[in-house]
Amino acid sequence: MEKIEKLSDSSIKEIERFKGLYPNRNSAVLMVLHVVHQQFGFLDREALREAAEIMELPYIDFQQAASFYTLFPNKPMGKYHIQVCRTLACHLRGAEELTALLKKILGIGIGEVTNDGLFSLSEVECLGSCGTAPVMQINEIYYENLTRARVDEILDDLRKKARNG
Amino acid sequence: MAEFEKILFKYIDSPDQDRIDTYIKNGGYAALEKAITTMKPEEVTDEVIKSGLRGRGGAGFPTGRKWSFLPKGIDKPVYLCVNADESEPGTFKDRELIEREPHQVLEGTLITAYAIKCKIAFIYIRGEFAYGAKQLNRAIDEARARGFVGKNLFGKGVDIEVIVHRGGGAYICGEETALLTSLEGGMGYPRIKPPFPAVAGLYGCPTIINNVETLANIPHIINRGASWFTTIGTPKSTGSKIFCMSGHVNKPGNYELPMGVPLRELLFEHAGGVRDGRNLKAVIPGGSSVPVLTADKIDVRMDFESLAEAGTMLGSAGVMVLDETTCIVRTAQNLAHFYQHESCGQCTPCRQGTYWMLAILHRIEHGQGTMEDLNTLTDICDNIEGNTICPLGDAAVPPVRSTIRQFREEYEYHITHKKCLPGTSPARFE
Known part of the structure; x- marks a missing residue:
């Protein structure tokens, strides 16, 4: 399967910074959701998978958090x-x-x-x-x-x- | 009473108070230097204990005593979490402090971190406060450039890092153990206490969680001393308090006044009285989670003890004012909707109780209630209270129970006449 790269360079850079910021990188889950949300206006699935890979954390950790918090729509919203x-x-x-x-x-x-x-x-x-x-x-x-x-x-x-x- | 000199808001209207140059010009970071260069961490804690400062987030627990609960002589790291997840309906003080006085918040954070020997402090700010997060991050960058954040502060070998962490839109994360779970990357589920965070908090390490306004007081206590601080307010509720005035008042906004200011004075002299010259119906004095006060009960002082004696609470000091046109059932329904939405769902009494409270209030408001519903609502309140892991369930009870107790005739009118009391109507948008 061809790999689609959706995250922008600046998003990747930010995610990498968060990866090294916390004593435990699981703590960065919410901040990563913010980065993806900021770029797309919603939680784009492929982008979130990419982010999970960069973070070396299970994708489900991000989906689980996303299902709990209200700030991150999972489908495109208006501009x-x-x-x-x-x-x-x-x-x-x-x-x-x-x-x-x-x-x-x-x-x-x-x-x-x-x-x-x-x-x-x-x-x-x-x-x-x-x-x-x-x-x-x-x-x-x-x-x-x-x-x-x-x-x-x-x-x-x-x-x-x-x-x- | 002598003219009160504001403490936290003294420079809030100065231009560029959010920039480090202005903050320093107005006396900023002197307390941090004093603490790190002339005081031992324990002496800072002692000064805060002596000041009588109590938590401004709602519970009013003595701040210095909280710090002193940290276990001695263990080799785990200690963490400080600043609770900037301000979400209690009616409360908007921390936002103003963060946006306009970010260095004061940061200085308080740094001094506290020093006092509890914490090397990494987190500021957990609600996700919606994007501008506040930017302001804090800029303040941290500015402070780092001056050597107030980072390694070897004032050449004394003290290292303190500060990380701004944004929440995801969940009231529950303002509950301290939910905040920790959230900060660890999980869903914001509160934890059973004990163990208390001071013993096993973030990553299982000793952790102190303090509210933004609480920490903004710390530089002033260090600069001017605990005995000065105790001259303000009342003997048991020392210092000033930021009162958030909202609802049907002429001049909504934040007012910093000494603890113990009479509610009547706060409402009529400071906040300009009830909007459009209408009569007062009720006041919710401490954020949405506290019992309502009827109009004849406003000769009460705004401090922890006086409001407790009056059967309510100071809480977060979010004062919501309801005029005579307000439908009390709709008010209760509005707040029930909030708690139902924000319940994390872990505990059945809260998850199911808030759902049924909302459903029943909705049907009373829409003319389909029965007298039996009032007993059912009271029964639900009794079954939530004290039966949940965290205080959210308990917080959902007062808006319902206290309005039924104090405005029972209005509920009964709704049920009998299938409509709102004459003279009450939904608020207009103009």
């Missing part, structure tokens, strides 16, 4: 993955309506991706940003103190950013 905080402090400041608004604007449900592949939507538990509720996280960035106007602005900016490559 911009929107996660709305649904827990109490955000709830008290209108998170339910915020989610409904995003569903309406994007024309998708929770866990779905828009047809152009640009946006996906999910609801998550407390993001730890209760003082600036309601809050959503898009990829790694927090968007806080949201209002309807601000949501429109953020989505427009991201659409423009995607168009301009």
